[in-house]
Amino acid sequence: MSGTLDAQPGLIRICIAEDQTLVRHGLKAMLGLSGDMQVVAEAEDGAQALTVVADVRPDVLLLDYRMPQLDGLGVLRALGACGTLPPTLILTTFDDDELLIQGVQAGARGYLLKDVSLEILLRAIRTVAGGGRWLQPVCTERVRGTETPPPVRPEDHVALTEREREVLRLMAGGYSNREIAGLITTTEGTIKCYVSNILSKMGVRDRTRAVLRAMEIQLL
Numbered sequence: 001m002s003g004t005l006d007a008q009p010g011l012i013r014i015c016i017a018e019d020q021t022l023v024r025h026g027l028k029a030m031l032g033l034s035g036d037m038q039v040v041a042e043a044e045d046g047a048q049a050l051t052v053v054a055d056v057r058p059d060v061l062l063l064d065y066r067m068p069q070l071d072g073l074g075v076l077r078a079l080g081a082c083g084t085l086p087p088t089l090i091l092t093t094f095d096d097d098e099l100l101i102q103g104v105q106a107g108a109r110g111y112l113l114k115d116v117s118l119e120i121l122l123r124a125i126r127t128v129a130g131g132g133r134w135l136q137p138v139c140t141e142r143v144r145g146t147e148t149p150p151p152v153r154p155e156d157h158v159a160l161t162e163r164e165r166e167v168l169r170l171m172a173g174g175y176s177n178r179e180i181a182g183l184i185t186t187t188e189g190t191i192k193c194y195v196s197n198i199l200s201k202m203g204v205r206d207r208t209r210a211v212l213r214a215m216e217i218q219l220l
Contacts, residue, residue, distance in 0.1 A: 012125060014039045017067065045069040046074055060129050065094065092113065092114065110128045
């Protein structure tokens with residue numbers, strides 16, 4: 001463990017879990033410029049992150065996805081299982097739809113590439129600290145290359161039924177058609193029809209893109 005600090009009142013308390021020392025120190029230095037944030041703890045690998053977060057209980061966890069001992073997904077799942085997962089922003093060099101979905105399913109509140117600007121990083125931290133989500137980058141063809149989340153426009157509205165929304169939420173949770181059928185007490189064939197309707201209405205070709213699209217237009 002790289003160390004912990006006593007927090008100053010009124011600041012957003014941050015833990016950085018990152019195995020690369022230069023990256024970790026760079027993040028700490030940049031966040032020190034914010035005026036409303038303080039790095040109170042650091043971890044060099046996933047196993048240390050579990051201990052540090054449990055001890056310090058930060059307001060926000062900045063979590064590297066690829067770390068020794070335990071990767072970011074493992075950290076999310078372990079902290080979630082014991083009820084100590086703070087609002088978490090995943091930081092990664094990998095622009096990958098599946099990583100985003102897996103991280104959100106495991107409880108992450110946000111997802112950022114490591115090359116984002118300081119302004120975007122600070123905005124993302126404030127957003128998740130306040131209870132919101134920062135799901136950028138969203139790796140769809142329409143928004144690839146943008147840094148800030150696009151506003152929801154009237155033409156983005158998707159008219160899903162209440163049951164389709166329920167199925168979509170369960171899809172985002174990683175449940176299979178069979179599992180969803182069991183949860184809402186219907187047949188697997190009926191769920192397949194719901195999923196097909198959802199994909200058609202959202203104009204996407206698979207479940208992953210449906211969930212990403214739903215995040216983008218704030219259905220989830």
